[in-house]
Every structure is written in C-alpha cells, then in structure tokens.
Amino acid sequence: MSLTPDSAVRTYIENHRAAFLDDLAEWLRIPSVSAQPAHADDVRRSADWLAAKLGETGFPVSEVWPTAGAPAVFAEWPSGDPAAPTVLVYGHHDVQPAAREDGWHTDPFDPVVVDGTRMYARGAADDKGQVFFHTLGVRAHLAATGRTAPAVNLKLLIEGEEESGSAHFRELVESRAGRLAADVVIVSDTGMWSETTPTVCTGMRGVADCEIELYGPDQDIHSGSFGGAVPNPATVAARLVAALHDEHERVTIPGFYDGIAELTDTERQLIAELPFDEAQWLRTAKSHGTLGEAGYSTLERVWARPTAELNGIGGGYQGPGGKTIIPKGASLKLSFRLVSGQDPYVVEAAVKDWVAAQIPAGIRHEIVFGAPTRPCLTPLEHPALQSVVRAMGRAFGEKVRYTREGGSGPAADLQDVLGAPVLFLGVSVPSDGWHAPNEKVEIDLLLKGVEATAYLWGDLAENWTGSPA
Template structure:
C-alpha cells in the first residue's frame, strides 16, 4: 500500500510532537522581554538559543544579527534548496515578548510553561515563539514527506528581537541586510485566525501615520474678561480642528485623503460578510455601547479595509478644580490615521499638514510633528503565492479557508517595500489566546496544524512557481 504524503506528514508530527513541545517550552522559559532594559541579556540568550535550535533542525546557516543603533539582536537562518529554479521564501517572526508576572493575575508562572486541557500556557506561547517555532518541525516534516535532503524552496528566517517594543531598529536592519534577505515572497508568522472553527488567512494590514499638533496663541494665559472674544483662542481652534476632521457621513474631510485608495471588491465584501461575525460580542470586547463609522460600510470593512482618522488626545488651558477664566496660551492634539493599500505616507503627511495650516486663523502659531510611520500592505486574493498558502492550509485543516485583514499595523510593509516581495500571513493563533494579556496560551492542536501547513507549503510553492518562466514576482 502506498503511503500518502499527508499521512507521512501527520505521522511525523505525531512522532515528534512531545520533543517539539519540550524544546518550545525551554525557549519559553527565557524571559526575553525587550521593553525591560534589565532583561536585555535574556533577549540575547533567546536569540542564541534559537540559533542553536535552527542549526539542530538542519539549517546550515543560523546567525545572531546585531541591529543598527545598538538595538536588541535578531536571528537569521538560511537553508538553500539546491534547485536553481526554486523560489526563495523569507519567514518573519519575533522572539521578544511582552512583560509578564504572576502578580499580574496569571494562574501559573508566565515563564514556566504549563499544559492544561490541550493548551500550552506561557508568555510567548502564541505571540510569537510558538508560531515561529512550528516552522522547525514543519520543514522537517516536509523533508520526511518529500524525501528531500533540503527544502523545495530556498528557505530563510528572520526573527526580530524588538517587535514588542515597536521595532525601532527593524527598518534599518532590513535595509542594511537587504541582499541577504532577498526573497520572492515573505511569510509573516505573527498573526492569527478568526477562530478555532473558522480557519482564515489574513491578506493585509493597514498602515499608520500619527502626529502631534501644538497650537500657540497669546504668549501667556490671559484674562478672558479683558481679552476673550477679541483674540484667537488656541483651545477653541483645537476644538474646531477636531470638529472639522470628519464629514456628516463620517468620512475624513482632509482634501486628498482618499486619493489612491484601493477599494474593496464585491468578492471581498462577500467574503467578509460570510464570516460568523457577532456584533454584540464584538462591542463587548470593544467596551462600547454602539458601532459608528464611515457610512456605507460594515464594521469589519471599517476596521480592516477603510482608512480612518482618530483623535487620540486633546488638551490645553486650565483643567484643575473649579474655574479659571482665561484664554490659554496653548493647546494640543494627537491624531492618528490608519491607511489602506494605495495611500502613501508622505502624501498623507503633506495633506494633514496643509489642512491644519489652511484652517488656522492669523494669530495662532502651530507646530506639527510626525513620528515614525508604517505603510499599508495588501496581497490580492488571486495572487498565486496566496493561493499556495490557502491550498496548504486547507490541506492541513481539511476545510475551506476564509479571508480576513488586520486593522492594526506592523513590520510587514517594511519587508514588502525593502524586499519588493508580496507578503503572506501564516498564523494559527486565535482571539482567546490572550496576546499581551494574562494567561497567554496556544491551542496545541492548532499549533500542530501550523506545523502541517508549513510542511505542505514549501512543496506547493515550488511545484507551482518553481519552474523557469513562472517566478513568483511575475505572478
């Protein structure tokens, strides 16, 4: 009787599952909290541990990379296919974790992995060590099923050490190492699925531009009885800016803001609508009593695929007890803008700056500061690399794979821009995993599905786009 590749993969995973979890638990015990300077040595120890584990997996190249500007270390690994026509795949994840302590309310020690009812509890179990580490068993299962001594693709890994601290040095790192990181496609394994029962693939993330606007009026606070109503008030002008930020139908009113926006297709809207979305439950998580947003779009469409403008903070003048009848000297605003595919960071900054300047009266000075920004990224549903991922995931889960997007922002766009490669998202985490919260966990059966997906994916990519004349970058 012929043994199918699927059964070989599943038998291999079952045979090596216990050892895999033991190794993952060893890694999870390392307190690689990038936000805590006193734990910088632990972050480095985490990088060194992973480097050793990747070498033990079979990667002929596994290195700790120092980051520009004295940041915390990343890990790079590479395993060439040996096939001249093989596509090159770069897998991204991170090995740093959020702070955690038993005193925060954890049921167990966050850095002593504990298995309860098929769930592995530990800081980093889902975000992101578990999702990085499933690739080690996945590539070994791939080799077992195909009989190869090297992967069917040129496989690279980049595992960052500062993602939980905002990736302050990541852009500089990938620009500096762009030649080593060159790839036909990027796989992000730092994401999740809709739920345990609804496996999904994320197809994009929104970008982000934020700013602080400082408004200046009189050179000091002045008496509102003597001068109020006769001189410009910066607090009033801050309120007027906020009031003018949106139209009546909740669209962003800044001229040029929607230029270039890639609109949702009818098929994408249908696919979003098919997801089992419970708006009441969503509102309970959002701690809100009602939904509100751009007219003509559903809640999921608003949070995943529409650009937005939010007032993050507004302050100025007297805020103490009682009254103080003044015209304040200054007022301040913090705004953030989520961007979608087709919007450019530089153009949005220019549009916002111009809008602010045009709306302020004479006598109000202002400064506007834009910190770092993140570009949006989106892979079309019909992209052949995405279809490879969907097939591999469907093979692992045995059911139809649906599609989501991510409303937040991350380093995916940096990788897409610098490497000029499409970005795919392979994650098996679910909302109940508690990222950044107490009792973070990963579902062990879903973790095994991640291993299985990776085992199928490399062969599918090579089979469909490894032949001459069919490179991924021409898909």
C-alpha cells in the same frame, strides 16, 4: 502499506510532538522582554537559543544579527534547485512584559500545559509558538518527501524588537537587503478568525501619527479682559477635531482617499460570509454602539478603509473648580490608519497642509510625525496566496476563508524594501490573549500550523509562476 504524503506528515508530527513542545517550553522560559532594559541580556539569550536550535533543525546558515537595539536571528536553507522560489519567513522572538501580579494564574515565564490541550506562557502564541512551528514543519516536509533540503529556498528573519516598536527593523532590512532577497514573505505573527473557522489574512493597514502643538498668548490670560478679542488655542484645537470628519464620517483632508485600493465585490462578499457577531464584537471592544464611514460594514471599516482618530487632546485648566482664562496653548495627538494605495509621506504632507489652512492668525503651531508604517495587501488571485490557502486547507480539512488585519506591523517594510508580496500564515485565535495575562496557545492548532508549513513549501515550488529572486 505506504503512507500518503499527508499521512506521512501527520505521523512525523505526532512522533515528534512531545520533543517539540519541550523545546518550545524551554524557549518560553527565557523572558525576552524587549521593552524593558533589565531584560536586554534575556533578549540576546533568546536570539542565541533560537539560532542554535535552527542549526540543530538543519539550517546550514543560522546567525544572530545585531542591531542598535535588540538582535534578530537569520537562517537560510537553500533548496539546491535554481528554479525554486525563495521564501522569507518573518516573526519575532521578543515578548510583551508580564508579571504574576498582572493577573496571571501561573508564572508567565514558567510554561504550564493544561488538560494536554493548551500551553500557558508569555509568548506561547505571540510569537514564539508561531515562529517555532516552522522548525518541526520543515522537518516534516523533508520526512514526507524524502528530500534533504526544502523544496524552496527557505530563509527566516526573526526580529527582536517587534514588541517595542521595531525601532531598528527598517534599517536592518535595508542594510541586509541582499541577504534577505526573496520572492515571497510569509508572516507568522498573526491569527485565525476562530478555532472552527480557519482563515488567511491578506493584508494589514499602515499607520501615520502626529502631535500638534498650538500656541496662543505668551501666558494664560484673563477671559474677562481678553476673551472674544484674541484667538483661543483650545478652541482652535476643538475646531480642528470637529473638522476632521464630515457628517458621513469621511475624513475631510483633501487628497486623503486618493489612490486607495477599493474593495471589490468579491472581497466584500467574502467578508460578509464570515460568522461575525457584532454584539459580541462590541462587548470585546467595551463599547456601546458602532460608528464609522457610511456605506461600509464594521469589518470593512476596520480592515479595508482608512481612518483618522483623535488619540488625545489637552489644553487649559484641568483642576477642580473654575478658572476663567484663555490658555496659552493646546495640543492634539492624531493617528491615521492607511490602506493599500496610500503613501504615508503623501498623507503626512496633506495633513500638514490641511492643519495650516485651519489655523487662524494669532495662533502658532508645530506638527511632528512619528515613524510611519506602510500598508500591505496581497490580491486574492496571487498564486503564492493560493498556495497558503491550499496548505491551510489540507491541514484543517475544511474551507479556508479570508480576513485582513486592522492594525499595523513591520511586515510592510519587508514588502517595501524587498519588493516581495507579504502573505500571512498564523494559527492563533482571539482567546489566546495576546499581550494579556494568561496568554496561551491551543496545542492542536499549533500543530496544524506545523502541518500547514510542511505542505506549503512543496506547493509553492510546484505552483510558482514567477522568476526566482
């Protein structure tokens, strides 16, 4: 009896499971910590390893792309069909720092499989495991369909600096935009709601951050002789922070909310359907109550609303006892999470104008912004998103729900430069412990990621409605 396409995929995955996990473990043994200069050679070795493995997988093009920092890996496998869409998969091969003394039960760079169900190692979930499932996924796709090339024009861009701020990523994408041209971007550096609730992320917030320096007297001065008669920069800093939100926790900066993509009734309903335990969420947050913009739920606030946060404040005397002075200066660190429809540079200009309007005479100020990250959002009805949802549903055998990410990432640069929608396909779960000691990946979920990608390429090719890149 011949196998159904889904049975053929699963059979292929099961037959190659052991070799896949052995290869992944070999890659995880390379401590590709991009944030630590001592590991620069390891990051390069990780890139070389992946490029060679992608060549073994069948990609006819597999290259290491140098940057001013750590190298990225690019691979390409044309479908041979001029009508096929082009898909670019994004992930990263660098990892967070890790050492046994941080609280690991085992050596973080010596992968250990426990009970045959989970693999512990730095990068197992974030992001080497989720990058690597694409290698077995494309082979299962070919085996089940009898094809000699994927049903889509498949490209991979695997970054080497994501865990250290992606300092050179935008420059890389802009300089290689022609090679990276795609109709759709798939990000496999994300996760699901839980082991029993498969989900697809539809967007991430962007971020802009700044440091504000306030200067008053040329030196600390006596508060008895001069207090009440000259402006105090620490007081000005406190007033700036207090003025940042109104009584409904809305940001007061003029124009801050202009153009944002509001949640639809359907999106709010889908968010409300998730099995969210707010008390457990608070325990995870190590916090004791919720607070945020009025009229929105906790998940809506962290996924779909923009924010302004004070990250740090300083100024004046901080030592033991009292010191009756007016300090010469004060400082603030602010960050702004942005949602679809907001332009980071427009927000920066609005913040600068707002701060300038709050500063009294006698106080000088400087404001410096860091490199921004744009938000990204894919509409629920986008046909490529529906292909991801169907592929996940086939792999998991149950309804796939929708989430967003409250954080930010370099995937938005791909959307901005390439003009392609960004979709997310990840199978990691919160218990995997990204960035924490004892990071792990659930092996069965990892193989579900393999299965989903094996279905995805055919579904995208069959249901693509746009013009190929």
